[in-house]
Amino acid sequence: MIYGESGSGKTWLYKKVLKNLGVNVYIANLANASRLKSINAEFSNLVNREKQARQTGYSETKKADLSAGIASGGLQHQNQYSFSEKEPFEACLSHIRSLSGDGQAILVLDNLESIRSDQNLLTELANIITLLDDERYAFYKINILIVGVPGDLREYYQATPNLATVANRIRELPEVSRMTLEQCKYLINQGFIQELKYSIDNISDLESHISWVTDRLPQRIHEFCLELAFLGEKVGRRIEFRLLDEADKFWLNQSLASNYTVIESMMNERSTLVGRRNQTLYSLGLIEVEEFKWSDVESILRREFPSSTNNLTLNIPQILSGLSTQDNPIIKRSPKGDAYCFSDPKYRMCLRAMLRKSTNYDSVEKLPISDM
Template identity: 35%
Template structure:
């Protein structure tokens, strides 16, 4: 009897894969169309969205299909180098070693030139080219791309926008878009990061709007739909890994439950779908390719303990107590965990709170705005205000997942139970 041909788990679920995993890529047609359209316009481009939602996979896929050359400058290196200019110099030096521009000969004391040749010390001088760092970089990118259009990608832009001086420095680079000396090298900048409304950050250092006129945003790269997660899991576990799911009628564990659980605990974030998927797939391989309810529960717990430990500490710093009946802050955190989107206003939260807790909120003034301000303050904030200051976003989607994990409502009593890592999972 022929054995089923199975793909190894680590080649199916690739949460940090360097290359786009075509077999597990979720095509988002409208986003790809918007990005391709932006490529045809003579502006720099902004791709934004929460961490792990597929921003990098999006541009890698489109650039690969269109054979567009690019180099990546990780904005995290700006923290270590101290400036964008220095980080650019570092990138340039990696692209092409410094040229050997000459050497000096030192003659040993007391000898003549002829007799002392064996004692000559040659000290090579490696000097960087003299042009302004960004100009030198675009020249090399132009050469590397064979005179075709190319991109400098600045990843993790959130590291830069926190520092006004770095925003000014970046703004200066963006201004070179239509400068004759720079434009001839056909290099544009692709900004990739988590902050929404990046234009607002540039507005703070450029009231004339000249920067904003040189950049364009594509729609937010957001989480997947629940149906996308279901299709992704089905493809990974049952088509590629060829696993068997053993139903448990008593607990209600079946394929539909399994797919819904992956969607819920990953918050539909592609990276977390892959992380949870890899955890379960490895254990499934060790379990003769059988997915059981016990295996699923153990893997979810392992992933939460491994991936969300810092978020657990954050939320614990804000939670009222172990068990509360009308703890408003806990009710706010519970409600935030149930949001499908990542951005919300105080009014959005209050409306959902009243739906989740109709008895304890009836006729009460909730003061949700003050609670949200507290959750956005201190050394361990859970959320942050948007640049306009009227709405909020999670600092990281993992915080939403942790809220879903830790806070459980006790039926119609509206009492919230705070769960710990070592307590059982309920979905």
């Protein structure tokens, strides 16, 4: 099992590594299983897709044969692709084995999050995993790689029947985590300077900003840098620091618009008052850990807004509880219930790119995108 935040590079990573190792990879998409209400249906789909691809290739060859006047050899071939009578999972393993010869082969079940709330499919998955050491299935020597996001993994385990049996057959790889600061800087440099030949005014400020707002998730870094590259192109392929506000806006608009709308609806209306809720939202953006307690938020808030909090009781638990029980909550309680986490990591990025401390008395402003 491989897991990591959305956009951290799981799919890219397993494809690249397995290709380098010469492993044959076949991908079943659990999003499709969810749509078809059955993982087995997606296995049948996978087999049919592969067969069709091969048959198309074959009939094209046959056409070429015909035109060359030697059809008979090609027609014999066709029987080889008759559909098997095995049940879908075994048929899928058997088909993969026949395509892979003696080579190593992996069946990937990508997007575990798509079936997280479907108890029937989770049970089906548990059964599939349990079958793996049944001789009839183990015979094909196909490994399975399950791909998912961290939050769902916990929920997945909680909802899995016969957990001990299933867990006993799973090996979790270390999390595909966000990039390190060094990797993020490398990517920015590689893109703007090596590949695009842009000139950059103050590279270290740029690196800090990008790694901060994107939380160093590769996909978000790519998205942000794309917006910045478009802006820089218009001013002579040059990136100046003042372009970053613009890039924030475009990026919020292109990639985080739905998150922006949700956060906007949670803000205090009047930014002139000391909006405690706005201050709380701003402070949430500064949180760096996955799970946090109200006391963590309060200490950030007191640090960031000292003059409006001095000697006052703040009631942060109540504000957080309110934020977690609204429609489309941006935070949710951790499974144990004593802490919170973001319901989607994009909210943290959105808070970072969207909210600014204003020069006014301890208040918080949003970067407007409605005029775009």
